[in-house]
Amino acid sequence: xxxxxxxxxxxxxxxxxxxxxxxxxxxxxxxxxxxxxxxxxxxxxxxxxxxxxxxxxxxxxxxxxxxxxxxxxxxxxxxxxxxxxxxxxxxxxxxxxxxxxxxxxxxxxxxxxxxxxxxxxxxxxxxxxxxxxxxxxxxxxxxxxxxxxxxxxxxxxxxxxxxxxxxxxxxxxxxxxxxxxxxxxxxxxxxxxxxxxxxxxxxxxxxxxxxxxxxxxxxxxxxxxxxxxxxxxxxxxx
Amino acid sequence: xxxxxxxxxxxxxxxxxxxxxxxxxxxxxxxxxxxxxxxxxxxxxxxxxxxxxxxxxxxxxxxxxxxxxxxxxxxxxxxxxxxxxxxxxxxxxxxxxxxxxxxxxxxxxxxxxxxxxxxxxxxxxxxxxxxxxxxxxxxxxxxxxxxxxxxxxxxxxxxxxxxxxxxxxxxxxxxxxxxxxxxxxxxxxxxxxxxxxxxxxxxxxxxxxxxxxxxxxxxxxxxxxxxxxxxxxxxxxxxxxxxxxxxxxxxxxxxxxxxxxxxxxxxxxxx
Numbered sequence: 188x189x190x191x192x193x194x195x196x197x198x199x200x201x202x203x204x205x206x207x208x209x210x211x212x213x214x215x216x217x218x219x220x221x222x223x224x225x226x227x228x229x230x231x232x233x234x235x236x237x238x239x240x241x242x243x244x245x246x247x248x249x250x251x252x253x254x255x256x257x258x259x260x261x262x263x264x265x266x267x268x269x270x271x272x273x274x275x276x277x278x279x280x281x282x283x284x285x286x287x288x289x290x291x292x293x294x295x296x297x298x299x300x301x302x303x304x305x306x307x308x309x310x311x312x313x314x315x316x317x318x319x320x321x322x323x324x325x326x327x328x329x330x331x332x333x334x335x336x337x338x339x340x341x342x343x344x345x346x347x348x349x350x351x352x353x354x355x356x357x358x359x360x361x362x363x364x365x366x367x368x369x370x371x372x373x374x375x376x377x378x379x380x381x382x383x384x385x386x387x388x389x390x391x392x393x394x395x396x397x398x399x400x401x402x403x404x405x406x407x408x409x410x411x412x413x414x415x416x417x418x419x420x421x422x423x424x425x
Numbered sequence: 426x427x428x429x430x431x432x433x434x435x436x437x438x439x440x441x442x443x444x445x446x447x448x449x450x451x452x453x454x455x456x457x458x459x460x461x462x463x464x465x466x467x468x469x470x471x472x473x474x475x476x477x478x479x480x481x482x483x484x485x486x487x488x489x490x491x492x493x494x495x496x497x498x499x500x501x502x503x504x505x506x507x508x509x510x511x512x513x514x515x516x517x518x519x520x521x522x523x524x525x526x527x528x529x530x531x532x533x534x535x536x537x538x539x540x541x542x543x544x545x546x547x548x549x550x551x552x553x554x555x556x557x558x559x560x561x562x563x564x565x566x567x568x569x570x571x572x573x574x575x576x577x578x579x580x581x582x583x584x585x586x587x588x589x590x591x592x593x594x595x596x597x598x599x600x601x602x603x604x605x606x607x608x609x610x611x612x613x614x615x616x617x618x619x620x621x622x623x624x625x626x627x628x629x630x631x632x633x634x635x636x637x638x639x640x641x642x643x644x645x646x647x648x649x650x651x652x653x654x655x656x657x658x659x660x661x662x663x664x665x666x667x668x669x670x671x672x673x674x675x676x677x678x679x680x681x682x683x684x685x686x687x688x689x690x691x692x693x694x695x696x
Binding site: 273274275276279284285366367368369371372381383384385386387388 | 482499599626655
């Protein structure tokens with residue numbers, strides 16, 4: 188068990204020293220994962236809410252599909268995106284392969300079904316509770332969509348954080364499209380993979396501990412903001 | 426609508442920090458896990474960058490995958506170690522110039538208990554035959570890397586088709602193979618550089634070294650401008666030239682662990 192004890196002291200040292208290389212890795216991990224999950228929220232929350240509010244042919248098929256994509260294998264997303272972004276692929280001209288932008292794109296694709304599926308579930312509940320009232324008030328379904336997202340924002344936040352959880356912990360896709368380039372596309376998870384392959388288990392585990400701490404901090408921060416927003420906001424639905 | 430403004434600010438901040446990737450001349454070097462896991466590239470490339478201002482982005486993959494990356498046009502040059510795969514790459518018109526810049530050797534590592542009694546032997550094919558005869562656990566990279574190709578070549582020379590529960594193909598990098606071999610008390614073929622820098626040697630040792638057939642050569646290959654017009658030729662040439670130059674060669678020679686060179690510059694006499 189000396190590895191685990193070593194890991195604990197390594198983790199504390201890493202944090203105490205504020206090693207610049209580590210800070211760069213932490214920063215990139217956060218930038219990539221937060222960008223990807225915010226983008227997934229911007230697209231996925233309205234999709235989830237729309238699936239709760241609108242009735243259209245093929246709706247249940249879309250819902251089934253979105254839920255099936257919850258299990259999207261990162262390595263497959265990475266490979267497909269690699270072939271698209273490769274110089275010899277259809278989007279190669281953009282020169283995005285082996286850049287942080289490609290990593291954001293990969294993680295966006297992985298987080299999107301999670302945000303959409305979870306927010307759909309949350310918004311369905313809100314719609315059942317407030318839908319009739321909103322329609323009686325003469326709101327169009329499009330306006331109602333905005334309102335249920337506002338009422339169900341805690342559910343929306345949880346869905347977004349689940350998307351963030353997927354992105355910050357993911358390694359398969361970003362390893363392929365990012366390339367784990369030191370100082371450029373190396374994130375916490377790819378660095379952990381690298382340290383493990385060099386037999387530096389204690390350091391790898393320490394990086395893991397730092398990653399978990401960051402993850403907890405981000406979700407704590409998100410709920411704190413949510414609580415602050417909730418207080419001044421008066422109920423918008425009369 | 427406070428929350429929206431906050432979100433907008435956050436988004437802008439994030440896009441800005443992703444977009445700031447505008448950099449000086451940057452080239453992509455597709456290379457092998459052995460050169461990365463051993464720490465050699467991290468040791469020598471900063472010196473090249475300091476001298477020339479050219480930033481080198483290293484993608485560390487097995488030789489097979491590194492050559493495929495370059496063949497897709499996603500690298501500016503390659504640095505690999507599998508003569509057969511390299512010859513194929515050149516024959517397909519992907520490469521222009523190939524230069525040998527360093528060498529080291531492969532070794533067989535295995536458990537201290539040495540169940541196949543390899544220690545003391547000097548002939549690598551005999552050692553492989555002994556491992557197969559004893560059905561002692563053997564970890565194969567199985568990832569079409571240079572080391573994997575060398576291992577397969579030795580089995581062929583030994584006239585053994587490795588198969589059965591003792592032969593474990595893990596499909597992973599050198600570090601992963603060493604981790605697995607260490608956990609299973611298995612033998613494996615490793616390049617010396619990765620072994621020397623590997624931090625988890627508990628219960629493992631070198632059981633065979635020194636057979637001339639275990640020499641391992643690293644070549645830098647520049648891409649053919651006709652098939653890969655997008656490759657940044659000028660800075661890639663500078664890197665290839667630097668690696669072969671006195672500065673580059675002494676940088677390779679200066680990388681040691683515990684007083685041992687992990688890689689030999691080209692001029693070092695071969696055993």
